[in-house]
């Protein structure tokens with residue numbers, strides 16, 4: 001997205017921090033909403049089909065209630081669905097400014113897809129009301145045969161179109177989430193930026209796992225939202241018959257339970273595929289909190305299956321939301337960690353820009369070796385003691401006067417000492433590798 005790149009100017013480190021908070025906040029609004037829109041559309045389509053083939057009016061009403069309740073109305077769709085993706089795209093354009101990174105392009109595609117998918121989903125929602133009308137007149141009779149024929153044709157056409165539109169909307173929504181996660185993954189791996197084509201990114205194991213994890217979280221939250229809306233919000237929905245409520249409870253509990261049981265599996269796989277540069281202890285803390293809240297949810301859901309009544313559906317929904325927010329915080333933190341070097345570069349550019357504005361002499365924005373060391377090496381290396389890798393004071397002697405060899409090693413680490421695990425490729429640019437090699441060679445005790 002080069003045109004976006006031209007719009008943004010480098011920001012100070014404080015501003016960048018603020019942008020990270022802003023991104024998290026936007027995610028807190030957007031992800032739960034889009035999750036419930038996805039879940040309710042998928043379930044509505046499913047029960048719509050099942051209800052028609054089994055001629056079960058209860059299921060058809062449920063399908064209509066689902067899509068009607070959770071998509072709220074067009075304006076909510078725009079405020080919670082479309083504006084946030086565009087905001088997110090702009091924030092990322094700023095965070096990844098001049099990083100040669102296609103993440104922003106992915107977000108741009110995701111925004112377009114979301115707009116189109118919302119148009120389909122809201123159309124589905126309106127057409128669904130026609131279906132209900134046609135259904136209630138099912139035994140329509142008239143002496144005039146052509147009218148009866150027309151009526152039957154029209155009711156069939158309306159059903160076909162609404163199902164088709166609903167499916168298109170759902171598919172586009174999944175695609176949009178897929179692109180969103182793809183872009184996020186590209187941003188998380190700045191060292192691979194632009195080396196991978198779009199298919200390689202979308203079908204990479206990381207992105208597929210994230211997509212599955214996103215969708216199961218979305219379904220779990222939708223299950224919680226169903227219970228919340230029917231049994232808690234404003235005292236629950238009044239005037240529905242017991243049989244219908246029993247059906248709703250049964251479906252809500254099942255969906256919330258089975259899908260939230262999948263989340264821990266994906267969460268663990270997710271952690272193992274995070275790039276090393278993205279990990280930090282707070283990421284494990286937030287993952288732990290996500291699991292803890294999910295665990296309480298399992299207990300509430302279990303109690304619901306045992307009791308006649310639906311208790312604590314309000315608490316359940318809030319806890320599921322919290323679990324989701326913790327998981328999102330973890331992801332944004334990972335992004336923060338992975339783009340640390342990029343952030344430093346932006347901060348430097350900002351200083352240069354300010355200096356040139358105030359008329360001071362302009363320094364070229366070089367990344368110094370110490371910055372690279374602090375952000376990319378210090379997790380595993382120190383000068384005077386070993387961490388994951390050997391101490392520099394010990395291992396750098398052999399590189400004395402051989403800067404080139406050291407740079408070559410850093411750019412492409414080889415297995416050396418059997419006492420250590422092999423060093424993972426830190427993914428630096430040649431200029432960064434050279435800067436850090438110089439820095440550590442100059443700094444270690446000879």
Ligand code: HEC
Pocket residue numbers: 276372373376377378379380381388389390395396409410414415416417418420421422423424426428436437440
């Ligand atoms: C995830 C941990 C980790 C990170 C991050 C890491 N290293 Fe290493 N490093 C290791 C390990 C483990 C070894 C030992 C590898 C071996 O002996 O096979 C090692 C070995 C080395 C060596 C010794 C090579 C030799 O010939 O004995 C140097 C020099 C080095 N790392 C520099 C760096 C620099 C510079 C960075 C940052 C750009 C860095 N490392 C980042 C884990 C890491």
